[in-house]
Amino acid sequence: MTRRRPIRPLAAALTLALIAPGVAFGQTAKERELEARIAQLEAQVQALLQGQQQTQATVEQTQASVAATQTQLDEVRVAQGAPGDGKPRIQSAPILTGGNPGSVFSYGGFIKLDAMTTDTSDGAIAEGSAGRLFYVPATIPVVANGAEPDTDPYTDFHAAFSRFWLAADWTSEGGDKFRGFIEADMFGGGSANLGNEVATNTHGVTLRHAYVTWNKWLAGQTWSNFQDVAALPEAVDFVGVTEGTTFVRQAQVRYTSGPFSIALENPLTTVSSVDTAARNSAGGSNLMPDVTARWVGKGDWGHFSVAGLLRQLKSGDESTSGAAVSLSGRFNLGDSDDIRWMANYGSGIGRYLAFGLGADAVLDANGELHSQTGAGGFVAWRHAFTPQLRSNLMYSVAEFDNDRGLAGWGPGSWAAIERAQSFHANLIYSPFPKLDIGAEVSWGERALEDDRKGDLKRIHTTVKYSF
Template identity: 25%
Template sequence: MRAKFQLLLLSAAIAASSMAQANGVSEVEQLRQEVQELRQLVQQYGEQQRLTQHQVQTVQNQVVMPKTEAQKKPSGLGLTVGGAEVKLYGNVRADASYQVQGGPDARPYNQIANVPLEGERAYKDRFKSTLAATRLGLDFKAPVNDANVAGKIEVDFLGSGDALRIRHAYLTYNDWLVGQTWSNFAVPDYIPDTVDAMTYTGGAIKRTPQIRHTTKFSPDTNVVVALEDPKDSSSNLRLPALTARLNHKVLDNMQVGVRGMVNEKRTDADTSTAWGVGVGTKIDVTPNTTLKADYYHVKGDGSFILSTNAGFAQDADQNIVAENEFDSIILGITQKFNEQWRGTLGYGYMQADNNDNYLQTATGNLNKELWQTWANVFYSPSKPVSFGVEYTMGERETFSRPGQPSRTGEDQRVNMVAVYSF
């Protein structure tokens, strides 16, 4: 294009020279002015061309660079399925125990509420093992307009006969949760470390179908309210249990959880109201020393807390005669020795009230007191691998009733675990 303009300029100059000879000096001056104007136009055109090329390059960079950055950006949870980001996790877990004396169950887990009493058949010197606590899970996260939508599915093999069972299955939408997960009342947050997958007396690891809402007042304080199905086989469910939990970070090294529960209990002929309260705390005494404690007081319900008597007693006409009431506590201290070694000392206790009406109507051996203590050590040679060994001992004491004197039974085991997490 520039060559054409240069040729035009040369032609104009030749023409100007010829016309000057024919028409005189004044016409030559006029032609010189016109040539000068033409030269300026050529320069302006060249400048416009350079500006246009620069603008095009800038636009191309603006379009291409964001795509390049997006390609380099981490993909969050990794795998994408149906528009949702998905993370696969889980573990392979082998549990074993040498039972000096304890319960009849073939699995190597806590059975303190059912260990044989004096005069009953003893289950001594037995080795037990299982891989049924192995679990698989999927976390989901999906963009839906401006909402935070997520979900979880987690299973293990602790169903009847080592069958697959649901541990967690729920979806969340902003501050709402619908599905099955840890009970809002019986939370495992304040249970000290145990090798035993079913934890010990005073602990609670209940998972229930529920719908719940979380209200956040500050980064340190929130309130969770839920309607739950407690899955209490002794009661004909008409209304779900109402639970509430306040979580508060008191100090940088201390958090507290306060919980409450109300639940209707119902037979074909009668109803009663069960209730309970719970308080738990976790304190980092030092960066390597953690103290946990959890306390419950419950009346009329035996479905939320481990190792308790039935929530209520009924007569032959299915009238609710009396309710069981109990207190329980579990506490322990965990010491981290280094990046590979840590250990825990713990104690759990449950005591039921001496209610004559309940004792006279309820059937079976009713536990008055249960206690367990344990000590363990965990070794993690690398991040995904952990080995643990634990010694536990405990005792069960029943109520004394007419024709049925108080008796005791003992639990004494060495538990072992090997876990590979991914």
């Protein structure tokens, strides 16, 4: 019994020695299994993170695309009307499909009804004449024998001076500014085949302006650089102060730098014959363009402008020169009043003054061409009674020096126009923004060299809506 006891501790030690390495080996396998599991989870987490990043990038790209599309849709909706108003759309793409990206399109104009009653001393103005639509002093009748016919007043209605314009503006990345502009009205005359006052009162579309500007340059048709449009008074008539204002629209190339501008403009000479005082005929044989220059000073007080004109006058093989100057401006007299004025003088000024009331040049009996001197001007006072109600008083005059010393001056020459003048007074009311209702009374007179005169009295009303 005593010999067996030492065996038990030895067996226990041997057993423990045999089991211990197994236990150690078992823990190492478990750890490896866990490490493998952790690595697998880490790979899965990394894959999920990469997928999330890709998904986020896709989401951001999609959001940017949606925002750009929404912006384009908003632009179209703004151009067509307020979004969500339930109205059908006729425009689903940019208006300027052929324009530079980022171009801005604009449209405007007005609708104008003119109604007038006219009384002329020496017979009615010819039906279909421009003088039946607005005040043209050259159309005032003056009878040949001095006997004044008994003519009743006559009334005319028309909407021929309604107009519209379109413009496209664009600025390049370098800051260059461009504009294309075109404007038309309905003062193109009627057509015997398409309509007249008997039935449809059809009028043709007339080009007023068509030009492009690039920074300081202008090319195309617009107001002559010799004309100060900003000095014109507010008239119910198309112009009102016709005799005293320069008024020409024509093709030109113009350069403007600050207050100064210079232009080369379309040349055309109007010529009358001294022995017959025939109505002016146009000579289209000019070689040199008309040269105009203008300077404008502006301030809170208003503006002042001085312009010059140099011309070649030509008819057939005969030619001479002409030069003229124009001073004009507007003086503000407080918040409710201003004075607008113009004074013009020079040789060869005829085509530029009073719708060509006088000729640029005269052809004498020897076939020699002489420039004709003319002068004209106007003054107008504007007073605003209220922000909606204002009035204008205007006086306008033009005179021409018909040289009686020219060869061939004779009895037929006494019919040449010596002078024209007119007075106008109006009242214009704007009950709503952009809506004008006006009435104007006018008196005009045309006088010839032989002292014969014809006058015009007119009541002119209008309704005009601008947009």
